[in-house]
Amino acid sequence: DCVQTRVDGQVLEVTLDRPPANAIDLATSRRMGEVFAAFRDDPDLRIAVVRTEGEKFFCAGWDLKAAAGGDAVDGDYGVGGFGGIHEKLLARLAAR
Numbered sequence: 001d002c003v004q005t006r007v008d009g010q011v012l013e014v015t016l017d018r019p020p021a022n023a024i025d026l027a028t029s030r031r032m033g034e035v036f037a038a039f040r041d042d043p044d045l046r047i048a049v050v051r052t053e054g055e056k057f058f059c060a061g062w063d064l065k066a067a068a069g070g071d072a073v074d075g076d077y078g079v080g081g082f083g084g085i086h087e088k089l090l091a092r093l094a095a096r
Contacts, residue, residue: 030078
């Protein structure tokens with residue numbers, strides 16, 4: 001699984017591990033959406049920390065090689081939009 005999670009008390013640690021650049025394709029985005037939706041719905045979790053494996057990149061963003069291989073730009077990014085967090089972040093900011 002390229003998206004791993006670990007819970008420590010009220011902290012959810014989410015690790016993206018897609019060498020070499022931790023780029024996000026449609027499948028990874030959908031998985032991240034599931035993880036962040038579960039975080040959102042868990043009243044026992046207070047903080048989510050996103051980290052990546054590797055030494056060179058945090059995250060290159062959209063996986064251009066996957067897009068060239070057939071991942072549609074307007075494909076199903078899953079719950080929350082690209083990376084599973086975009087729509088949740090906007091909704092949370094709008095509620096403030």
